[in-house]
Amino acid sequence: MKRRLEGKVAIVTGGGAGIGEAICKRFAQEGAAVVVVGLDTDPVREVVDDIQARGGRAIGFLGDISRQEAAEECVKLALHDFGKLDILINNAGVFPATAELDKYPVEAFEYMIKHNIYSVFMMSRAALPHLQKSRGNIVSAGSEAGQMGSPMITPYGGTKAWVMTFSRGLAVEQAKHGVRVNCVGPGPIDTAWTHKETGPMDSKMEKNTVNGVPMGRRGTPEEVANVYLFLASDEASYVTGATYFVDGGVTLSKSLSGEEVPAHLKKEPTDGLHLQHEKDGHTKVKSEYQAKMQ
Template sequence: MMQPNYRRLEGRNAIVTGAGRGIGQSIARKLAMEGAEVLVVGRSLGPLADTVTAIESAGGRAWALSADISSEEDVKRVITSALERWGQIDVLVNNAAVFDEPPFLEVDAATIREIFDINVVGTFLMSQAVAKGMADNRKGSIIHISSIDALGADGPVTAYSATKSAVVSMARTMTMELAPFGVRINCVAPGFVNTDMVHKTSTPNVLEHMLNDFTRVPIRRLIEPEEIAAAVAFLASDEASAITGANLVVDGGLTSNLFVMETLPEPMIPLGG
């Protein structure tokens, strides 16, 4: 993938949650490449250290803190540490989320609550803590990683899909309340992305199909994490200064097609012939 020859986030400070692997790691690396100093946050310090090493090896600046974003105490510790180091926070990317549940008839209330605590409450806690300083500074960008699961079901993930819908809705309300303070709120909704999770949950034949001939997706392949990161970096930058309240879908055209015509037994008769 061609890299830009400019640094749109030079001199800015960014926090990325869930940055130890996959999409989160790609986002952190992209923001650092664009000039930001990045605080990477996650529950396990080991993967975060790998992200920091990758960023520093490429000439960027990053540091790591382990935290559970569903914990008010941990969120306060992260924000306090960031402000002590930087003085202000310019960008927050809420990427941390869990995706592990049984089908609807088997899932229990405890699992539902745990997933909502991380995916929704954690996003709220981080956003509110960061937005207070951004409002005082009259500028800032907060980006939630949502999902095409907020737009339609694609598997037995009741809680996950519901949390992503909640995150999109939360962003809309945040947009209305925070726009007068110069703070922009947006979402990026990935489609099927080439991450470890896809590899772990796919057979070799399914993975080969998704990587090279994904019939259901107009571009016929999985999205790469770097492509999600590029969308996030754009929304974080001043080039997106008039964009707030958006849910930018990055899915290779998947949700643009209802996939009805392709499943009919034969083509319909065209009108106007």
């Protein structure tokens, strides 16, 4: 049976950790050659090595793809090593702070604009000429917060709303070139972002985030990667301008309905992708970038 991405070449930004690691490994499983993209401090090399050790094809690219030069270099690397580009996954993003808006750190807001918005714009712009040749597609990371808005992370939700609206406009614009553009909107996923020990949430926010999920649990990175796989594959050939929420029903919920779910239904499915970096997400303004933002 032919694998769903056999012969395809994909760039996955933010591919070294969390959902990005799962996307890279799921795509490689399904036959894609993957460019794993991350910042210098991300475990990109480990993800590439693990994919290659399991018989997949992958290379790494380290750089700040919110910068035009780095985005263009990333695309050039994919073309140089694999000869073409079929899929761009704009997964890179940051979640550096939680606070009411009058106390929200300005540097955290600027950091999100850079890594949640500029990166999507720059990578999409650099990739489009080549996706037009291959009649490829783009899938970007939205969020349930971009659909509903969320207190204490209002600026984050705003950046994700931008990505979702940008993707809809781009889908209409690029349809005449045979390029599809879609979004995935994760809800609370079992990564560094949704645990108080590894992200900016306090214990109350973490508890309410999980209890607000009708299914009563966090999703797994692999569950999100499976939806990316569908949208990036030819199975979704008539899907463009869509946002697929992978949120356990959060966008439909108006209460802490997850509290009513029995314990045996809250158990996460077993991870089949050998993920090692799901808790290594981008949850603070990295010190080496603070000076560059001044």
